[in-house]
Amino acid sequence: MQQLTDNFNRKFEYLRLSITDECNFKCNYCLPDGYQRSHENEFLSHQEINHLVTAFAELGTKKVRITGGEPSLRKDFSDIIKSVSLVKGIRKVATTTNGYSLQKNAQQWFDAGLDAINVSVDSLDAKTFHLITGKNIFQKVMDGVSACVAAGYKQVKINSVLMKGLNDQDLALYIDWIKTQPIQLRFIELMQTGDNETFFDKHHLSGMWIKEKLLAEGWTQQVPLSHDGPAQIFSHPDYQGEVGLIMPYSKDFCKSCNRLRVSSIGKLHLCLFGEEGVDLRDLLAEASQKEALKTRILLALEDKKESHHLQSGNTGVTPHLASIGG
Ligand code: SAM
Ligand code: SF4
Numbered sequence: 001m002q003q004l005t006d007n008f009n010r011k012f013e014y015l016r017l018s019i020t021d022e023c024n025f026k027c028n029y030c031l032p033d034g035y036q037r038s039h040e041n042e043f044l045s046h047q048e049i050n051h052l053v054t055a056f057a058e059l060g061t062k063k064v065r066i067t068g069g070e071p072s073l074r075k076d077f078s079d080i081i082k083s084v085s086l087v088k089g090i091r092k093v094a095t096t097t098n099g100y101s102l103q104k105n106a107q108q109w110f111d112a113g114l115d116a117i118n119v120s121v122d123s124l125d126a127k128t129f130h131l132i133t134g135k136n137i138f139q140k141v142m143d144g145v146s147a148c149v150a151a152g153y154k155q156v157k158i159n160s161v162l163m164k165g166l167n168d169q170d171l172a173l174y175i176d177w178i179k180t181q182p183i184q185l186r187f188i189e190l191m192q193t194g195d196n197e198t199f200f201d202k203h204h205l206s207g208m209w210i211k212e213k214l215l216a217e218g219w220t221q222q223v224p225l226s227h228d229g230p231a232q233i234f235s236h237p238d239y240q241g242e243v244g245l246i247m248p249y250s251k252d253f254c255k256s257c258n259r260l261r262v263s264s265i266g267k268l269h270l271c272l273f274g275e276e277g278v279d280l281r282d283l284l285a286e287a288s289q290k291e292a293l294k295t296r297i298l299l300a301l302e303d304k305k306e307s308h309h310l311q312s313g314n315t316g317v318t319p320h321l322a323s324i325g326g
Contacts, residue, residue: 001089003060004260004297006304013062014229014259017053019043019080021069021264023322025098026134027122029161029196029203030320034134035069038319041265046076048284050083052262055293057089065094065118069264069322072101078112085113092116096159100137102144107151116155118186119145123160124173132166145183157184157244162210163203171210175217178241186231186244191272194319207247214243229258254307263324268297270304273318 004012020043026034044052053064064084071077072095085093094116095109102119109117119141123129126138148156162168174185189207192200211232215221219234222242230253231244247253261269266284267277278300283293318324 001060002058002294002298004056004301006301008304008306010255010257010304011060012258012260012301013060014065015053015056015061015063016065016067016259016261017049017084018067018069018262018264018324019049019071019077020074021323022073023068023070023098024073024100024135025070027098027120028132028134028166029163029190029199031322032196032199035322038323039265043074043264044262044266044281044284046080046083048266048281049080050087051284051287051290051293052266052280053084053087053090054287055290055297056260057087058290059294059297060089062090063092063094064090065096067096070098070100071095072097072105078105078108081109081112081114085115094118094155096120098133098135099141099144100135103140103147106144106147106153110148110151110153115153116157117148117153118157118159119148120159121145123167124170124177125167128167128170132163149181149183155184157186159186159188161188161190162205163190164205166203168205171213175239175243178243179239181241183241184233184244185241186246188246189248191248191321193321196320207245207250210243211245211247219243224256230254230256260301261324267324268300269324270300272321272324277324 023031023035026032066080081093084090092115093113095114096118099119121141122132129138130136162171178185187207187210190200190204214234219236222233222235231246234243263269263277266281268280269277280293280296283289283296
């Protein structure tokens with residue numbers, strides 16, 4: 001079988017597929033004014049998604065994360081989960097959600113074939129959660145997280161962007177929470193995008209701050225597994241949960257890159273930052289276009305750069321992460 005590998009010997013078995021850029025939250029670091037449609041394109045249809053994932057699976061993709069915007073806003077979300085999970089070669093289907101409709105749908109998505117779920121919970125304090133996301137529904141999201149655990153998901157992760165002066169004081173609460181919960185907390189360092197420069201300057205908090213606190217409190221860094229990608233994972237004998245740190249500004253972050261992205265309008269992005277994307281849409285209409293599609297993906301990968309150069313202030317063309325799925 002063919003395997004997507006780039007010029008720096010990185011293997012890509014993981015696809016992050018955005019199915020909409022629409023969102024119903026107004027996270028202050030992502031869409032502070034709420035979603036504004038910036039294009040006339042239709043989002044990828046269910047059939048186009050099938051053709052796309054089939055081609056990627058034949059190129060060695062084993063894991064697909066369905067993301068957005070907010071992926072659960074799509075009415076055919078469960079159907080998409082189901083058909084992606086049935087594509088030959090796909091072993092794991094995951095999603096990232098803001099948790100808005102999780103309580104209602106956790107079981108249905110699980111039954112459709114979803115293996116793993118990341119829920120964004122940017123504060124464990126209801127007021128701060130409201131302040132950051134623009135939604136006063138902290139308890140509803142937390143009930144959704146409990147519904148996932150009850151439904152039997154193999155993996156429930158919580159994403160949180162810790163920010164100076166906003167929710168950094170929540171770190172102790174989060175750590176306390178996973179003492180008895182088998183949950184992986186993922187602290188994602190705030191990234192600068194085209195739209196959030198001033199916000200970034202005010203609130204960016206280095207992941208090193210969290211790492212130093214963890215190490216001082218007896219947490220140990222795990223030897224990275226190949227599927228961890230760029231995350232640094234920490235565990236502690238007294239805690240059931242784990243902590244994952246995503247530190248895009250750290251020196252070797254890009255060395256372990258294992259993912260490619262396709263936007264909700266069918267553009268292949270080799271990196272979260274810094275390029276316009278390669279249009280795949282004209283090759284998604286018919287199953288008979290599969291070989292041409294695979295050739296385009298393989299050719300595009302030859303251009304994947306070694307690093308995103310975020311540390312030198314590059315924000316590329318990404319206005320916010322809702323546009324290509326975070
Ligand atoms: N709407 C879903 C959600 O929030 O979980 C999925 C899409 S969202 C773009 C995916 C992840 O990206 C979320 O965990 C969010 O916190 C994170 N994110 C968005 N903008 C970010 C930024 N500028 N820096 C770091 N993480 C960001
Ligand atoms: Fe929406 Fe997710 Fe962006 Fe928040 S982080 S505004 S939930 S896309």
